[in-house]
Amino acid sequence: MRSAPSSETREVARAAAQWLALLESGAANADDHARLQHWRNSNSQNESAWQKAQLLRQRFSALPSALALATLDRPDPSRRAVLKRALGVAALVPTAWLLGRQLPLDVWRADLQTSTGEHRTVPLADGSSLQLNTASAVNVDLGARQVTLVRGEMALKVAGSAPLTIQARYGRIIVSRSEVCVRLNEHDCRVSVVSGSVQLQPLFGPQLELREGQRVRLRAEGAGQIDAFDAQLPGWRDGVLMAQNQPLGDFLRELSRYRPGLLRWEPELEALRVTGSFRLDNTDRVLSLLAASLPLQVHSRTRYWVTLIPQKNQPKNTPPKNIG
Known part of the structure; x- marks a missing residue:
């Protein structure tokens, strides 16, 4: 039952690393940004890989300067060729990191x-x-x-x-x-x-x-x-996430396991309380239920990059509500 890692998954991680290198080089134009956005929006796997690539910015902070210097004062026709060679080298380290973190060997080879x-x-x-x-x-x-x-x-x-x-x-x-x-x-x-x-x-x-x-x-x-614990209560085996007067921060950390991309929230929301049962087959609806019942708002930068913020002009200490 052993299976090798799919070439598609490896290509997604590799593409994310190359996009990162392009943006950090300072050579990306408006068309590049538009193509990147289109690539990110095309499916959740691309967006998830891009969010992980963003974490590389500080780890490989020395790369952008080197790339920028490599493309300065070059005639425009050759600029892209130089940039392509530089990106090929620069992408090696981010790609290896992404593949190693996103696709560990033991998971690749799992039955x-x-x-x-x-x-x-x-x-x-x-x-x-x-x-x-x-x-x-x-x-x-x-x-x-x-x-x-x-x-x-x-x-x-x-x-x-x-x-x-x-x-x-x-x-x-x-x-x-x-x-x-x-x-x-x-x-x-x-x-x-x-x-x-x-x-x-x-x-x-x-x-x-x-x-x-x-x-x-x-x-x-x-x-x-x-x-x-109550073994009769529904749980993930039934596709349900349960909460009983649970701190919202703990609930969101658990919910984020079921969502591709990034789910973030402001620290002020941690102590809010949530009670209910929530279907895991539609986590966007779960977030909508939270926004309808608790003093918070859902801001979506993309479908796969969501941030929860406190709702304006609402008291912070809200009693727990059953919102399942």
């Missing part, structure tokens, strides 16, 4: 993947069911009875008695006649049991059993404290 905002259900040959959340990747080896979570979040339902082992960064989860969700974060791995029970083998510390309605975070130093 199953989802893109941002995508949700996927895969029946396995042994009768088990695997679901992948947004921007996730797994490897499946039924011969070894193992699923490896490479990135993101997955749910596994094992109906038979033969256990399947989920290999995650901070430990192993043994699943038999149970359903479990596993989310890989930057510094931990969250394990939540939807039905049945599972055995946890942290990298360090004792093994433990986790039962239905319980969850725990696995870290490098071992398992954290077990807490409870």
